[in-house]
Amino acid sequence: MIKILLADDHSIVREGLKRIIEESGEMEIVAEAPDGKTAFKQALKKEIDVAVIDISMPGMDGLEVVTRLKDHCPDLPVLILTMHDEEQYLVRAVEAGAMGYVTKQSAPEQLVDAIKKIHSGSRYLTEKASEALALRVIRGSNSKTPIESLSMRELQVLRLLALGHTNHEIAETYNIGIKTVDTYRFRILKKLNLRNNAEMSRFAIQNKLVEV
Numbered sequence: 565m566i567k568i569l570l571a572d573d574h575s576i577v578r579e580g581l582k583r584i585i586e587e588s589g590e591m592e593i594v595a596e597a598p599d600g601k602t603a604f605k606q607a608l609k610k611e612i613d614v615a616v617i618d619i620s621m622p623g624m625d626g627l628e629v630v631t632r633l634k635d636h637c638p639d640l641p642v643l644i645l646t647m648h649d650e651e652q653y654l655v656r657a658v659e660a661g662a663m664g665y666v667t668k669q670s671a672p673e674q675l676v677d678a679i680k681k682i683h684s685g686s687r688y689l690t691e692k693a694s695e696a697l698a699l700r701v702i703r704g705s706n707s708k709t710p711i712e713s714l715s716m717r718e719l720q721v722l723r724l725l726a727l728g729h730t731n732h733e734i735a736e737t738y739n740i741g742i743k744t745v746d747t748y749r750f751r752i753l754k755k756l757n758l759r760n761n762a763e764m765s766r767f768a769i770q771n772k773l774v775e776v
Contacts, residue, residue, distance in 0.1 A: 566591040566683050567611060571603035571629070572618040572645070577668070581616070581645070584672040591679060600624025604632055607640065614683050619646040619653060620774075623737050625720060627660050634661035641682040645675070654693050656716055664688035711771060713755050719773070721748040725761055726768030 568585060570593050572578045582593050595610040597603035600621045607615055607629075615633065619626035630642050643664040644657040657665050663682035666675055670690070678688040689697070714722065717738070724734045731745040758764050768774045 566679065567594045567613045568592065568679065569595040569597065569603065569606055569610060569612045569615040569617075571597040571600070571606075571616065571621065571626075573598050573621045577618075581675070584675060585616075585679065588676045591676075600626065600629045603629050607633055607637055612640065614679050615640055615642045616645055616679065617642055619644050619657065620723075625723065627656055627716060627720060628738065630657065630660040630662050631716070641685075643678055643682055643688070654689075654696050655712070656719060658689075658697065660716065665693050666690070710756050711773075714752065718748050718752050718755070721745060722752050722764060722768060723773055725749065725752075726765040726774050728765075 568591055570578060570581060570585070572581065575598070578596060578598075582596075585591050585593060594612060595606040597606050598621075600617075601624050603615070603617060603621075604624065606612075615629075617626045617629050621629075624632075626644055626646070630644065633640055633642060641663040642661065643666060644653075644662045645666055645668060646653060646657075647668050654665055664678045664687060666678045666688070667690075674690075681688040711719070720738070721734055724737065729737075731742050731749070734740075734745045735742045752764065753759065756764070756767060758767060765774075
């Protein structure tokens with residue numbers, strides 16, 4: 565049996581995913597988490613074969629979880645599960661160390677196939693995801709969009725600011741100083757040519773960086 569950690573902040577979604585996964589007869593959920601911090605802790609203390617992580621969770625998001633797991637559990641394959649199929653999320657997830665990327669709109673069998681594939685040591689990307697990555701390589705680094713110009717941490721801070729989190733909350737989430745959060749905020753505004761947090765929130769919503 566493939567032992568799985570399942571992290572998603574919506575309990576109803578988690579139950580649905582759990583049913584899909586365990587009905588395969590080849591996998592079992594041995595740990596669950598409603599947020600990123602819990603998911604990271606569970607991954608360190610539980611014996612698991614695959615981590616299925618939602619990208620949008622309160623506090624530490626999925627990208628941060630993947631990054632930390634890459635440092636502490638480099639051999640643990642991670643599958644990112646998300647509502648987003650935008651290129652920026654796909655690329656960030658792969659850059660962070662995710663072995664697979666599946667949207668929540670995918671068919672149940674696709675989720676099961678993805679888990680099996682990354683458990684075997686291979687990557688799992690949908691056809692659309694593969695095309696997006698190929699296009700990113702073809703375009704090269706000299707033609708980045710404004711969003712692509714943001715570092716991973718800047719993207720994470722942008723999302724939390726857009727969701728209404730304070731600088732203090734963001735500092736605690738990522739274990740950084742409040743002045744560092746201010747620095748990230750300044751860089752984000754400059755790179756995206758925005759003036760304030762209101763415009764930042766509008767930008768995040770329009771580009772589907774946050775769920776509304």
